[in-house]
Amino acid sequence: MSINKIVFTGAPCSGKTEVLRKLEKYYKDKIDCVFVCKEAASEVKKSRTEFLDMYDFQRAVYEKQIENENKIEEQIKDLADKNVLVFYDRGVCDGYSYVYDENRFFNIIGESRYTSFFRYDTALLFEICYENDYNKSNVRTEDYADALKLQDKIISCYVGHPHLRYIKSAQTFDEKIKRVIEEIDFILQEKEIEKKYLIKYPSYDDLMSYNPFICDISQTYLLSNLGSHRVRERRYKNESIYYETLKVRITPSECYESERIITKEEYYELLKSADPNKNTINKKRCCFLYKGKYFELDLFDFWDDKAFLEVELKNINEAFNLPERIKIIKDVSDDEHYKNNYLAGMKL
Template sequence: MAKITKIALTGAPCSGKTSIVERLAADFYTENRDVLICPESAYEVIASGVGRDDYIVFETLVAKKQLENEAEILKKAEQSKKDEVVVIYDRGVTDCFSYVDDKIALAENIGMNVVDSWARYDALIVLEIAPESEYFSTSARIETYKEALEYQKRLLDVSVGHSHLRYVKNESTFDEKYSACRAEIESILSGYEIEKKFLIEYPDLASLEKYNPFKAEISQTYLLCAVGSHRIRKRGSNGTFTYFETLKIRVTGSCAEETESIISKQQYDELMKSADPDKNTIVKDRYCFLYDGQYFELDVFRFWDDRAFLELELKSENQSFKLPPEIKVIEDASDDFHYKNSYLAGLKL
């Protein structure tokens, strides 16, 4: 079976999403790689004559149509004769939650909540809305620019927390914005994780509330492994969890080749039987937030009350970034194995 990578691409109205999706499909198609596009389901629902007077009803229909489209596209992907398939979703189920205030009602209607929806996509890319001078309406795009900006905020509110979120800001030209988006996907498909990790003073979490962080509960267990680091992770919030299996082989201090897959709870429980007896399960709270267009993950551990970690993924070694001013850095720990989770798991803390 082909290796399938599922990438949801989304953004506020007039973010360039549809044009970018079409270019990505053409650019990433190769002799050994197929690229499939899952179409935006909202247009299909609107074309069927359904109005948007009741957003719970409308978004329920959109989400159900999206699930049908995703099942169909994954079936095609699984039948591919190529070595690799990239599925690009022109919006995902997660989007539907951004349009409704009663997210619990929508979750009940479609049988999944926001956290559940994240697990459907290996990566989630959010595009920034175009400047107001470039904004225009269509028969389907009925929002004013002010309303579109509000939607962008709501979209980020339901997207921040995904374990592989990327945010693509506007550039001087649309071609530059496309290139930035393409670079993010190249990074995702490369299998290499370029991570910066900072040891920081224990943060004033209240001061970070302005960034509207999403809090995730994580339990990370290391398995017996002869090569690299083999781990399983339970990650979620408010009783809803997703389970991951990850094999990481370090290339340099800050760069690792990583293979990660979502597994079932049954698989997770079975793999727990292979836990390394010399390592403790790492339990931490992760606060995910955006600052200056960069996605940050702040890890607070149960065994430290004076320090924490701040991490971010980069698409290249020389990518520039800014740290939030509220963060007090002790040192750059990217290349220090003493601060790898696998090493900390072996200590009596």
């Protein structure tokens, strides 16, 4: 049984709220329990409370968001024997898109943009609609140009989430719904399909042209008879999040993946079962969006001439564009000698 938490975000008039309404009905016939966490900002605006400034307003939105999320947590805590799907109409991270001073906002709410990522297993980022489809409302006051600027801020706030998927705009609402259902159905399979490329070590200018989110990862493999069992510390500035992951490979480029966030104490306890024949892999992960696909570029401390570029797909034949400023050496998706598990066993 599983609980999947998916946050919907995007610019005003990107269709996320309307899509969410349809999906709630669609998945109620397919999943044991479906919950929707309503958009907190709309609720706060409807209260007609007066606020000192945008920071004061976003503080109220944050408090309402936490209240709404806690109510859902109370409902799902006794559903361990059920398959549960939770949709969030925007998340805590969205508040950072509307303020200029990230540190000031952090001091107000006490939760960083980075740690807010991990409230949600997956983030679906909706591209704004086409200009001729854009319309204002009582709670949407931005014109199209302002909405586009806000979209850029939302993207910059969410890039770095470990599981981000970009939902491109579509000519029809039905087409957009279809795209979202394809993404969610794939997520629910708990499979990973990726293309992996060996690349030349990128120059600083080439890498920074993609405005990446950069974090540090320490990855340790554990003794296991089931598959690739590992723990990972993911660090950004002075904050760490810990994971336990089990991968069971189906094909060289596909695997079933079970992943959970663990406590620091659990992480260090699991490290006691580290495979003595494998090194801890240390790398810098650079995450960025390019033409609708989410890329992860890994720089290792034992290579100064090459690196890896990875992209997750819904199917192995899905079309996508490779970043033009990244120099590809070769596709190593099916080569076991370039799996992190293999590299960890080498004398580096």
